[in-house]
Structures are given as structure tokens and as C-alpha cells.
Amino acid sequence: MREILKTYLFLYTMVMPMMKENVQDALNKQMNREFYSSYLYLSMSAYFESLALRGFAKWMAIQAKEEWEHGMKFYKHLGERGAAVKLAAIDAPPLKWDSPLKAFEETYKHEQKVTAWIGELVNLSVKEQDHATNNMLQWFVKEQVEEEVQTNTIVLQLRMIGSDGPALLMFDHGLGKRE
Numbered sequence: 001m002r003e004i005l006k007t008y009l010f011l012y013t014m015v016m017p018m019m020k021e022n023v024q025d026a027l028n029k030q031m032n033r034e035f036y037s038s039y040l041y042l043s044m045s046a047y048f049e050s051l052a053l054r055g056f057a058k059w060m061a062i063q064a065k066e067e068w069e070h071g072m073k074f075y076k077h078l079g080e081r082g083a084a085v086k087l088a089a090i091d092a093p094p095l096k097w098d099s100p101l102k103a104f105e106e107t108y109k110h111e112q113k114v115t116a117w118i119g120e121l122v123n124l125s126v127k128e129q130d131h132a133t134n135n136m137l138q139w140f141v142k143e144q145v146e147e148e149v150q151t152n153t154i155v156l157q158l159r160m161i162g163s164d165g166p167a168l169l170m171f172d173h174g175l176g177k178r179e
């Protein structure tokens, strides 16, 4: 079985064009950014936990897990294409924010940045005619629309809540329903 798999992988890398160095570098960089996103949201989860906002904390812990999976999508794609996986140091995220609203404003801004980076990667894949990478990135293009809508909606709703404590607790309960 292992031999068959090895032969298959060998043949696969023979028919697939080698990934260009600049594409490899750009994908490795984005993999690191996705892992950083996971760190950032895990740190936010701990911050919400410290405020006893358990629903917010759960929402962010799930988001952190999703970001880790995003990083793994790049990891897998690089490996499947016979490209080098270069794991680099992950920056330390902030440890606290001024308010739940500020944390979510940063989340929304961060997601907008990720969308722009994915767009740049798509442009690069087109320029280098790397169709397999382009195809892989299309999943992220769709995902980013969802991520921006979700986080912006929470920002707008938190602005409506303002300093209304009971409303914030009700909102926390709603966020805690995320599976």
C-alpha cells in the first residue's frame, strides 16, 4: 500500500508543474498569517474569559480553531505540490483590549487585511499561471466574504448595545450558541 502511494505521489509531482519559488514564499507567508490569526483569536478568547463573557470566549475559541485549519490548508497544499513548508515564528498577539467592541473592531479590520492578502495571492497565481493554487485560493475568497460579514455584523450590533449591560449578557448568550 505504501509503495502504491509513493508511486502515485511520484507520478503526481511529475505531471504537476513545480510550484514557482515566489508562489511558495507567498503561500508560506500566508500560512504563518493564518496561524497568527489563530493566536490572535485565542488571545481574545482568554480576554473574554477574564471578563466572564463565556459566549464571546467560546465564539473566539471556535474562530481560533478555524484559523488553525486555514493555516493547515496552506500546509497541505504546499506539501501536495512538493513545495517546501517553512514554519516560521508566530508573532505574539495583544493580551487585552479596551472593550469587547474594540476586540471585535480589531477582528473585523484583521479580516479585511486577510481578504486583501488573499486577493494578492490570487493575482500572483494568475500571473504565474499556477492553476492549482488559484483553485485552492478560491475557497478562501468565498470564506473571506463570510468572515467579513460575520465580524462586521457583530461590530454593528455591539455598537447598538453600547453600555447596556443586560443587553451585552443576552448577546453573550447568543454568541455561545456557535457550534
Ligand code: FEO
Pocket: 034, 037, 067, 070, 111, 114, 147
Ligand atoms: Fe483565515 Fe479569518 O481568515
